[in-house]
Amino acid sequence: MNFTPALPACCTALDSHWPLPIVLPDTVLISTHFDPAQLLGDDFQRSAVVPPPSIQRSVAKRQAEFLAGRICARAALQQLEGSAIVPPIGEDRAPVWPAHICGSITHSSGHAAAIVANRQHWRGLGMDLENLLSDERAERLAGEILTPAEMQRMAAGSQDLRALWVTLTFSVKESLFKALYPIVHQRFYFEHAEVLDWTEAGAARLRLLTDLSSEWRNGTELEAQFGVQDGQLLSLVSIQA
Numbered sequence: 474m475n476f477t478p479a480l481p482a483c484c485t486a487l488d489s490h491w492p493l494p495i496v497l498p499d500t501v502l503i504s505t506h507f508d509p510a511q512l513l514g515d516d517f518q519r520s521a522v523v524p525p526p527s528i529q530r531s532v533a534k535r536q537a538e539f540l541a542g543r544i545c546a547r548a549a550l551q552q553l554e555g556s557a558i559v560p561p562i563g564e565d566r567a568p569v570w571p572a573h574i575c576g577s578i579t580h581s582s583g584h585a586a587a588i589v590a591n592r593q594h595w596r597g598l599g600m601d602l603e604n605l606l607s608d609e610r611a612e613r614l615a616g617e618i619l620t621p622a623e624m625q626r627m628a629a630g631s632q633d634l635r636a637l638w639v640t641l642t643f644s645v646k647e648s649l650f651k652a653l654y655p656i657v658h659q660r661f662y663f664e665h666a667e668v669l670d671w672t673e674a675g676a677a678r679l680r681l682l683t684d685l686s687s688e689w690r691n692g693t694e695l696e697a698q699f700g701v702q703d704g705q706l707l708s709l710v711s712i713q714a
Contacts, residue, residue, distance in 0.1 A: 481516035599652030
């Protein structure tokens with residue numbers, strides 16, 4: 474019988490509801506809401522999560538989001554295969570999953586989630602959660618996040634959807650990095666991929682603009698999906714085995 478540690482005071486009950494348009498088979502996605510103001514001094518101990526030194530030295534917000542994300546990851550692994558493992562932080566600051574597992578953790582403004590799968594089903598999973606940008610902030614950040622071609626597509630689209638377009642582009646590129654980096658072991662940035670198109674139903678298509686490996690080359694296209702709820706956008710890039 475598996476021992477389930479207590480939830481910390483700062484987190485709501487864990488939720489296994491699938492929040493995206495297309496349910497991925499053979500994956501587990503767990504989420505929670507958290508409030509840094511409710512974080513107690515013994516929450517890490519009560520939750521059986523050992524914080525690394527960088528987290529111990531950080532502010533309550535960073536501690537709460539780390540704790541919430543790791544609790545989701547442990548619960549997802551437990552549901553997937555019965556192992557109550559908390560993935561540690563690697564030297565590259567990414568979660569270190571068991572060798573046969575791929576996964577992703579994300580958090581933003583009081584909401585955290587984790588997704589996991591066995592590598593025999595999925596080679597890469599990248600998930601990212603972002604607050605929807607305001608119109609003003611989206612206009613300011615567009616030049617940093619969007620390629621020239623993406624800027625042209627945005628300009629040709631509806632003015633009302635520009636903030637969503639910039640938020641979506643930022644988020645799916647973050648998800649792409651999380652999905653591909655464990656495979657290619659090479660860093661890449663916003664200008665190294667572009668969003669080709671997207672639908673309001675929650676589908677998006679990306680293309681690499683650089684060679685990352687002999688397999689993942691300039692021009693390779695990938696699919697993504699996303700959902701918007703409560704002022705936040707959640708995106709997911711999944712690479713099948």
